Amino acid sequence: MKEKLLKDPVVKEKKQAPIIEIKNLHKTFGGDNEVLKGINLTVNKGEDLVILGRSGSGKSVTIKCIVGLITPDEGEIKVFDENVLNLKKADLNAIRVKIGFLFQSGALYDSMSVRENLVFTLTKHKRDLSAEEIENEVMEALENVGLGDAIDKMPSELSGGMRKRIGLARTLILKPEIILYDEPTTGLDTITSREISELILEIKHKQKTSSIIITHDMACAKLTADRIMVLKEGVIHAEGTYEELEKDEDEWVRSFFE
């Protein structure tokens, strides 16, 4: 059955349709800090794209442009086939709800319990849910990250890895179709990093999300990347699978894999 589905040309085409398309993205800060000099990238539906690059190379700026946190100077960004840079506020918000963003800091509200953190996010975006629906959504999101037990804990009682999972649960509770992960394993030990990387992979399969994952963690890249892009001096310098880039002819590209 599965094979038949894959062979069906319509289904196949749908699977490979771009869900994010960025063309010629430019951004300069403070008049002379030219960070993005013409970024072109595509994420296909169902794909996890990893972006590698040195610190300060513009990785976070790129994904912040996708959700409108930063406005580019030039270029085009299409998400779900909509040109997000030209949208009216209401239409942009409708798209934003479908894009989850796991920030580098992943900040939870320290004065709120895990439940309150999740309820806050959920009810901010979806206003007409019953108390029972809210509770169910909160539990489902926590179970998706393996932390159903932590619902009544305060953030200060959680380890770094658990906080990261709760941050992810908060992203998942809005049932995003796209998730943008900004250094999801930074600051975590090797074993916890591995757990988060496995969770990213699991979410992709279970929730059918498409993602961009910014990381320096090559174990994370190896596990999660369908494709990798390497950012250098404001442009995409190399692109390929992990296996391809690991033996790229460019020594600078290979150096990420050592």
Ligand SMILES: Nc1ncnc2c1ncn2[C@@H]1O[C@H](COP(=O)(O)OP(=O)(O)O)[C@@H](O)[C@H]1O
């Ligand atoms: N909001 C901002 N205002 C001014 N400069 C910024 C802003 N955000 C990022 N930058 C600059 O853009 C460059 C790239 O930043 P960033 O995308 O965060 O790098 P990274 O690749 O490490 O994620 C840095 O030089 C940073 O100082």
Ligand SMILES: [Mg+2]
């Ligand atoms: Mg960054």
